[in-house]
Amino acid sequence: MVSPLPDSPSALHSPAAERNKQPIFEALQALLPPSGRALEIASGSGQHIAHFAAGLPGWLWLASDPSPEARASIAAWWPQGPAALALDVQNTDWDLPAEHLPLDLIHCANMLHISPWASSAALFQGASRYLAETGLLTVYGPFVVPGEPTAPSNLAFDADLRSRNPAWGLRSLDEVQACAHDAGLQLRQRLKQPANNLLLVFARQA
Numbered sequence: 759m760v761s762p763l764p765d766s767p768s769a770l771h772s773p774a775a776e777r778n779k780q781p782i783f784e785a786l787q788a789l790l791p792p793s794g795r796a797l798e799i800a801s802g803s804g805q806h807i808a809h810f811a812a813g814l815p816g817w818l819w820l821a822s823d824p825s826p827e828a829r830a831s832i833a834a835w836w837p838q839g840p841a842a843l844a845l846d847v848q849n850t851d852w853d854l855p856a857e858h859l860p861l862d863l864i865h866c867a868n869m870l871h872i873s874p875w876a877s878s879a880a881l882f883q884g885a886s887r888y889l890a891e892t893g894l895l896t897v898y899g900p901f902v903v904p905g906e907p908t909a910p911s912n913l914a915f916d917a918d919l920r921s922r923n924p925a926w927g928l929r930s931l932d933e934v935q936a937c938a939h940d941a942g943l944q945l946r947q948r949l950k951q952p953a954n955n956l957l958l959v960f961a962r963q964a
């Protein structure tokens with residue numbers, strides 16, 4: 759599936775998003791029923807959601823990002839989608855449109871390591887507030903898995919993030935799971951993704 763390249767000057771181009779959108783899409787496609795309501799947190803450039811919405815036409819997608827530049831880029835990559843929400847996970851009220859609730863999927867890629875730890879807790883607490891009983895939260899990115907070697911590229915990425923902002927850095931899977939548990943969620947699946955990334959699938963505790 760090839761997305762048309764937007765010619766709008768507002769379109770941000772993320773080479774990483776271009777590389778990983780298809781592996782993430784294939785994992786989501788295998789997990790999800792044919793239809794539902796999805797919210798993407800931290801949509802960034804919009805390359806992911808444009809790809810997912812095209813490949814999963816039975817799903818209603820909402821994009822979001824607190825950055826105005828990101829929201830303009832999302833509109834350029836996904837002009838047929840609804841306007842992206844200015845959603846910051848740390849806000850207690852995500853101000854979601856009532857007709858989109860409850861959510862069957864909340865998807866968040868590459869945010870936990872590039873925002874303070876409070877954003878991780880806020881993501882899980884928000885997921886617990888807005889997900890349907892059978893809803894899923896999928897979280898994509900690089901993680902440190904205790905007891906398993908961390909790839910040198912991820913160690914270097916972690917050091918770089920922390921030098922840019924001491925509140926950033928790769929998150930430990932143990933701590934992420936504890937955070938999910940506090941919000942009433944549990945890890946259901948841990949799917950390997952290319953380039954030493956993971957797609958974590960959370961659902962409500964049984």
Ligand SMILES: C[S@@+](CC[C@H](N)C(=O)[O-])C[C@H]1O[C@@H](n2cnc3c(N)ncnc32)[C@H](O)[C@@H]1O
Pocket residue numbers: 772774775799800801802803806823824825828845846847848866867868869872873877
């Ligand atoms: C590295 S980009 C990831 C974009 C996209 N998901 C991807 O994987 O290509 C991180 C995004 O997280 C967003 N972000 C940072 N802090 C956030 C917060 N507190 N709530 C929601 N989004 C946040 C940023 O605006 C940015 O667009």
